[in-house]
Structure formats: C-alpha cells, structure tokens
Amino acid sequence: MRGVLGARHAVRLLGGTLIGRLPVGMASLAVLLFTREHxxxxxxxxxxxxxxxxxQAVGQPLLGRLVDLRGQPRVIGGAALLATAAFAALAAAGPHRGAGSFALAAAAGLFTPPLEAGLRALWPAVLPDAAHVRAAYALDAATQELLFVAGPLLVTLFADGLSTAWGLVLTGLLGLAGALVVITAPPSRSWRPGPREAHWLGPLRSPGLLALFGAFLFVGVALGAMNVGALGYAARIGDRNASGVLLAAFSFGALLGGVGYGSRTWTGRPERRLRLLTAALAVCFLPPALGPGLLPAMAALTALAGLFLAPSLACAFLVVDGHAPAGTVTEAFSWLVTAFGVGAAAGSAVAGPATGRLGDGAGFLVAAAGALAALAVQLGSAPLLARSDRSGSANPVN
Incomplete structure (x- = not known):
C-alpha cells in the first residue's frame, strides 16, 4: 500500500476521485430531506x-464510452458541470410531481462523472508494475466504504447548518470539485485508450465480461438486501441506531479486508480467487440471518461478511482489466459499476417484502442467496472467464 500511495499523482487521483464520488453517497439522503422539508x-x-x-445506471456506460473515445478531461469535466447544474436547478425549482423535477433528478444521475471507472483505467499508467496495480485496486475498493459513511454525515451537516436546498447544491459542487482535481492532473490529461475496434457493443461483446457483470449484479443484490437486513434487525431489538452500527461494522470490515488483501502478493488467476471470495461472502451472510440477540455479536458477524466484499471487488477489477476489448476499458468498468448498482436496488426491493413476510432476518437470507447466485454464475461461466480477451489497458494485469 505504501508503494501505491508513494507513487507520483496517486494520492491526488485517489483523493480527488473520492471527493468527486461523494454525491453517490449523498444524493439519495439529500433528495429525501429536501423533499420532506418542502x-x-x-x-x-x-x-x-x-x-x-x-x-446514473444509464449514464455511466455511455459516459465511459465517451471517455474511451474522447479522453477524460472533456467528458468528465463536462459531465460534472451538467450534474452540478441539475442539482442546483432541482434545489431552485423544488420537489414537485411534475415532469420537471423528475427530469432534473434523472439528469443529476445521468451526468454523474465516471470518476470510478476513470481511476481504474488510470492505475496501470500511474503505477510501475502489476503488483502495485493489484494493490491499488484493493485500496480503491476498500476506500469506497468511506463514501457511504462520510456522505450521509455531510448531508446532515449541510441540512442542519444551512438548509436542505443547500445540501443539494453542495452535493453537486463536491462532485465538481473532485472532478476538477482529477482532470487537471497530468495522468488524466495525457491518458489515451488503446486502439479501438469499431463495434456498437463495445465491451459487451466479451463473453467473459458479460458473465462477470451478471455475477456482480447478484453481488449488488446481496449488498442491497444486507442494508434492509440491518434495518430489520434494528426494528426487532427496538433500537433504531442499531442499523447504523451494523452498516458501519460492515464498512469497517470491508476496509480492513481491502487493505489486507492489497498488502500481500497473490499468485494465480483472479477469476479463481473471485469464486473463493464470493463463496466466503455467501457463507458469512448466513449467520446474521439467525439473528443473535446481542448487538456486539451481530456487528462482529456483519464485519466478518464485509471482510470479503472489498477483495471481491478488487478481483473483479482485475478480471475487467483482463477481458475488456482494446479501447473499451473505461466503459467496461462503468458497466461493472452499473451492474452492481442495479443489483443493489433490486436487492433492496426484494428484501423489503421478504422481511414483511418471513421476518426480520429475511434481508440477510436474501443477501446470502444473492451471493450464492453470483457464485453460481461464476461457476457456470468458468470456461468463458478462463479465456482472456485482449485487454483495453496499456498494462494488462493478472
């Protein structure tokens, strides 16, 4: 990890990306508070x-493709400006049932700059060798958890100290500030994708990537269901703060898992490691479903599950890097982000009714089922994942 953070521009790129992606962890709560206040x-x-x-689900792959075609500064900078304008316009217009409010909210998501995918495309150009890139992917996955801890806290502070409208405006401005930090850095300005074969499917023509996206749709289901499971447990014990404790424990476990995974050198293909990590993730979601009564025990179990999330993401980044057709790496990473996000929304949607029918532990059962489904997809598509396509990065990483 020291080698990654000590590399020139690495801290700036990682820090700028984290700041620029804060709206991902802020927007939902900011919109909720703004709507209720009005x-x-x-x-x-x-x-x-x-x-x-x-x-956001529609925009990320489209913007990722534009980055692969036009480079990072123009696309990321332009998207960040438009997203900021949409947040500000929504704050000025107010929440209404008319089409205008929905269009502005959709635009804020549509133009979310693809900083997450862009950073992963930059790592091979910034770091000296494959071992450092693997560590960077793990650090990247681990630090994602900070977004969902710091983001809601910042929204609450803005809403209490200023107003909920300013909470929306500042959500957009943070995204713009982080984007500017990244796109003014020399690696972002000089980055160019590899030669690209003209094909309308882009990275979706890779069977291995399609299998990976399908698997991570279900990993997203597991994460979305786990959030509902934490709320169900809090309701069962009558402590509304318990859900926050469980989610914080999960994030802490993911942070530890990502740092631990990135601090050592791994041999062999990442596809096999990913199957093992996904299996461990599924197994660790089962004990919380049994619902031990003590909050410390439940927090320890959710932290254990979190240990395997960031390493799974880091492995997935390596698989994307090895399978993305030439010139499509940013779009490929964007599709992974979209699959994960859509899966998380679906997991929440399924776990809610399941909790109502089966009890407070059902959210964790849905989470375990999602992780098992992700494992099944990987096992069923193992021949496709074993066949590496031409990589879209300058320095393919195994």
Missing part, C-alpha cells in the same frame, strides 16, 4: 431518488 411525501421522495438512480 412538504413532499415519502412516495415522491422515493420516485425522485429512483429517477436519480436510473439516470
């Missing part, structure tokens, strides 16, 4: 949040 219903807040999420 008299909107929870149903309206949910629809506006869904519009934002849908826009």
């Amino acid at each position: 008299g909107g219903s929870y149903a309206l807040a949910g629809l506006l949040t869904a519009s934002y999420a849908l826009g």
Whole structure:
C-alpha cells in the first residue's frame, strides 16, 4: 500500500476521485430531506431518488464510452458541470410531481462523472508494475466504504447548518470539485485508450465480461438486501441506531479486508480467487440471518461478511482489466459499476417484502442467496472467464 500511495499523482487521483464520488453517497439522503422539508411525501421522495438512480445506471456506460473515445478531461469535466447544474436547478425549482423535477433528478444521475471507472483505467499508467496495480485496486475498493459513511454525515451537516436546498447544491459542487482535481492532473490529461475496434457493443461483446457483470449484479443484490437486513434487525431489538452500527461494522470490515488483501502478493488467476471470495461472502451472510440477540455479536458477524466484499471487488477489477476489448476499458468498468448498482436496488426491493413476510432476518437470507447466485454464475461461466480477451489497458494485469 505504501508503494501505491508513494507513487507520483496517486494520492491526488485517489483523493480527488473520492471527493468527486461523494454525491453517490449523498444524493439519495439529500433528495429525501429536501423533499420532506418542502412538504413532499415519502412516495415522491422515493420516485425522485429512483429517477436519480436510473439516470446514473444509464449514464455511466455511455459516459465511459465517451471517455474511451474522447479522453477524460472533456467528458468528465463536462459531465460534472451538467450534474452540478441539475442539482442546483432541482434545489431552485423544488420537489414537485411534475415532469420537471423528475427530469432534473434523472439528469443529476445521468451526468454523474465516471470518476470510478476513470481511476481504474488510470492505475496501470500511474503505477510501475502489476503488483502495485493489484494493490491499488484493493485500496480503491476498500476506500469506497468511506463514501457511504462520510456522505450521509455531510448531508446532515449541510441540512442542519444551512438548509436542505443547500445540501443539494453542495452535493453537486463536491462532485465538481473532485472532478476538477482529477482532470487537471497530468495522468488524466495525457491518458489515451488503446486502439479501438469499431463495434456498437463495445465491451459487451466479451463473453467473459458479460458473465462477470451478471455475477456482480447478484453481488449488488446481496449488498442491497444486507442494508434492509440491518434495518430489520434494528426494528426487532427496538433500537433504531442499531442499523447504523451494523452498516458501519460492515464498512469497517470491508476496509480492513481491502487493505489486507492489497498488502500481500497473490499468485494465480483472479477469476479463481473471485469464486473463493464470493463463496466466503455467501457463507458469512448466513449467520446474521439467525439473528443473535446481542448487538456486539451481530456487528462482529456483519464485519466478518464485509471482510470479503472489498477483495471481491478488487478481483473483479482485475478480471475487467483482463477481458475488456482494446479501447473499451473505461466503459467496461462503468458497466461493472452499473451492474452492481442495479443489483443493489433490486436487492433492496426484494428484501423489503421478504422481511414483511418471513421476518426480520429475511434481508440477510436474501443477501446470502444473492451471493450464492453470483457464485453460481461464476461457476457456470468458468470456461468463458478462463479465456482472456485482449485487454483495453496499456498494462494488462493478472
């Protein structure tokens, strides 16, 4: 990890990306608080949040493709400006059931700059060798958890100290500030994708990547269901703060797992490691479903599950790097982000009714089922994942 952080521009790129991606962890809560303060219903807040999420799911692969075609500064900078303008316009217009509010929320998501995918495309050009790139992917995956801890906290501080409207505006401005930090860095300005074969499917023509995206759709299901499971457990013990404790424990476990995974050298193909890590993730979601009564025990179990999330993501990044057709690496990483995000939304949608019918532990059962489904996809597509396509990065990493 020291070698990664000691590399020239690495801290700037990682820090800028984290700041620029804070809106991902802030937008849903910011929209909810803004809508409720202006008299909107929870149903309206949910629809506006869904519009934002849908826009983001559509926009990330499209913007990723534009980055592969046009480079990072123009695409990321332009998208960040448009997303900031959409947040500000929504804050000025107010939450309404008219098409305008939904369009603005969707635009804020649609133009979310693809900083996450862009950083992963940059690592091979910034770091000296494959071992450092592997460590960077692990650090990248581990630090993602900070977004979902710091993001809601910042929204709450902005809403209490200023207003919920300013919370929306500052959400957009943080995204713009982080994007500017990244795109003004020399590696971002000089990065160019590899030669690209003209094909409308882009990275989706790789069977291995399609299998990986399918698997990580279900990993997303597991994560989304786990969030509902934490809420169900809090309701069962009558402590509304317990869900925050469990989610923080999960994030802490993921942070430790990512740092630990990145601090050692691994041999063999990442596809096999990914199967083992996904299996461990599925197994670790089962004990929380049994619902031990003591909060410390439950927090320890969720932290144990979190240990395997960041290493799984880091392995997935390596698989993407090895399978993305030439000139499509940013778009490929963007599709992984989209699959994961759509899966998380689906996991929440499934776990909610399951909790109502089967009890408070059902969210964790859905999470375990999602991870097992991800493992099944990987096992069923093992021949496709074993066949590496031409990589889209300058320095393919195994």
